[in-house]
Amino acid sequence: MDESRFRAGFVAILGLPNVGKSTLLNAFLGERLSIVTPRAQTTQRRLLGICSGPSHQAVFIDTPGLLEPRDPLQKSMRAEAMSTLDDADVVLAVVDVGFGPSIEWVDSFPAPADRPALLCLNKVDRISPAEGERLAAGWSGRGWAGVHRTSADRGEGVQRMLDAIVDLLPESPPLYPVDELSDAPVRDFVAEMIRETCLEELSEEVPYAVAIRVEQFRERGGGRPTYIEARVFVERESQKGIVVGAGGRMIRKIGMRSREKIERFLDRRVYLELRVKVLPNWRRKTNHLRLLGFRVPSEET
Template identity: 75%
Template structure:
């Protein structure tokens, strides 16, 4: 992890540290990160397993710096990519100074999982009962009683999509960070390069536009990212990888209709993110069974599970 130590703060009185955001798939972890930052940094779709790699989002104020780590959902792995995603999440916990465990308050298995997972966390841990707008007060009290023995520092009901309860949870996180000078420049929002965000916006659009299993077989690789002078648009060339020829046909669409739609919508997202014009060129290629092959995962920039190195 590339840490840049800022030099314009003393450690005295300032608090800074890493905060892992953990939970099952589709409980609202990425939405919560975006709400903490007040920026749409992490992609969000209704599909489970949207987040594939951990992403750092940095909140800084006059007395605190929280480096939030958005993680893939902790699911039972079925193939190598899933094992990679699980390792990403668990490695975030091993790096963390504070953990925020996110539960979908209306989804029983998510509540049960949190009760079981609590014992494996050995840093200050806060429980976030998200999506409380979907349950009544009586059910919320039942959940709080069921999870009361988890050793939580505090319990917070939130609706991350509306910002409900997010400010109180953020204050609780900041107060539990260790004393430290800032670990990153205080004007940064993330340590990830801009090209990574462009790739994620393309993948988000694929998740939104494609149906069935196809979007889960998609990986994005940025081949070129060139910022050009004057009024010339940023030039981005990206490859959309799929696992089978039949999937390639679906992504391309009749007469190229689908890939044009994906390109148009992705370009709009990237332009809003960068605040300038973009020329986006997409190509579709087959990389057979990339989710199950460690060398393909490595080429695509994923963490390779330790047992498979």
């Protein structure tokens, strides 16, 4: 590794909910690091994904979708997303070209003047090539260092996008060990996999009232599976009944599917124990948000 020519830096990924930011991060890394579901607001906290090559290290910051906050949780999510701009060497704004509000958002989000910014037109498989060219031409030369078209879930245009990002990074030695994929502890990924399963299995508003905290994570010798105990927090008793399900069927299903994901991630056997607890109105109470590990904006303290 020739560190005199090495490029490294932070890349903030911003955009509205459900435009494909997490899918794009996973495509850059070649690993399923960030959880992905069809539901909006799947990402609640920023996540670092480290993409290292022979001459570069791009540290991507996947952020919650930008939206007008309605409660302290959403204020925390927006503050988490916007705080990434303080650290970013490059800004990557992601647009879902098939979603009108996303296009309107980027029109009101000018390219930052103090650092390079790229515009990613994602999900171009949903529009015609001619429409993609028209949109790209419309934003070209408006302060963006480049406008790129991708279909992240298909991998189309992802490598070209990554090459353009690397070209904009400052010369620097690696910021993290080159064999790491993230700075987040394993517990965080385990909690996110359980939350992802809740988002997939539960209906209506219930999944958004779910928060996960890993209470115990113990490696056990003698060929025994790793023991993981996690709390599934909800806001009301009625939601607890839905998560548990008749005869405990739903929580067993969530536990089984979560365990399969965690075992693939850890590449070892796991014994997963889930407990459901009511934490009243946790999305609206700053002390509960802190308990669950969310950053609370200063105006909320």
